[in-house]
Amino acid sequence: MSNLLIAEEESAVAESLADTARYIRNDLNITITKHAKEALKYIKINHYDLFLLGMEFKSCTGIELAKKIRETENHKLTPIFFIVSVPVKKFDISGMSCSDIKLLPEREIRKALEVFDGETEKDDDRKNHIVLYHKGHSYVINKGEIIYIESNKGSVFIHTINKEIEVPSYKFTMERLMAQLAEGFVRCHREYIVNTKYVEEFEGTDVIKLKNVGIALPIGRKYRDFFKK
Numbered sequence: 243m244s245n246l247l248i249a250e251e252e253s254a255v256a257e258s259l260a261d262t263a264r265y266i267r268n269d270l271n272i273t274i275t276k277h278a279k280e281a282l283k284y285i286k287i288n289h290y291d292l293f294l295l296g297m298e299f300k301s302c303t304g305i306e307l308a309k310k311i312r313e314t315e316n317h318k319l320t321p322i323f324f325i326v327s328v329p330v331k332k333f334d335i336s337g338m339s340c341s342d343i344k345l346l347p348e349r350e351i352r353k354a355l356e357v358f359d360g361e362t363e364k365d366d367d368r369k370n371h372i373v374l375y376h377k378g379h380s381y382v383i384n385k386g387e388i389i390y391i392e393s394n395k396g397s398v399f400i401h402t403i404n405k406e407i408e409v410p411s412y413k414f415t416m417e418r419l420m421a422q423l424a425e426g427f428v429r430c431h432r433e434y435i436v437n438t439k440y441v442e443e444f445e446g447t448d449v450i451k452l453k454n455v456g457i458a459l460p461i462g463r464k465y466r467d468f469f470k471k
Contacts, residue, residue, distance in 0.1 A: 250296035431462035
């Protein structure tokens with residue numbers, strides 16, 4: 243059974259969407275609330291597979307509620323559909339890096355419910371991505387796109403095939419990142435973690451050359467035994 247949370251101040255809209263959802267999917271367990279604070283209480287005790295959120299609440303906006311939802315460990319990748327009745331350009335959802343956020347008119351949400359399969363946050367999602375939350379941003383990073391990670395001067399730089407992400411090292415230690423990355427990644431130096439699929443060649447036991455990167459990374463003395471194998 244899939245769990246759906248509808249948070250919308252207009253009771254008639256919420257009930258209408260709930261009726262539609264029940265008609266489309268008779269296996270849905272639906273929670274309805276008019277209050278953002280109550281919605282946050284629900285997500286602390288339940289896991290949800292989909293959120294339908296209104297854009298305005300007495301205590302905050304729908305965008306602010308969504309950002310708080312993204313801060314919870316179990317809902318960093320859960321789809322969020324916003325119920326909108328005004329032009330989409332009025333609302334800024336930039337900075338909300340996540341798997342699926344959509345601003346949809348009520349009629350479009352009905353269509354979206356028809357194709358929703360309830361299989362969010364699959365094991366494959368968790369295996370293939372890491373999620374880093376910092377200063378209101380959720381960075382959802384595909385592990386396969388990470389080339390290497392560097393710790394330098396109080397920051398951690400995650401170098402991917404498309405971009406570089408910087409987060410503070412006091413919050414995201416190399417040990418913590420290694421625990422999340424696991425298979426396919428190795429520590430070659432106290433300041434570097436490398437994705438083995440991007441290793442191009444070794445220069446003895448001192449240096450690693452990586453594909454798509456114009457620099458060579460050192461192999462620390464502590465880690466050389468691993469690379470001798």
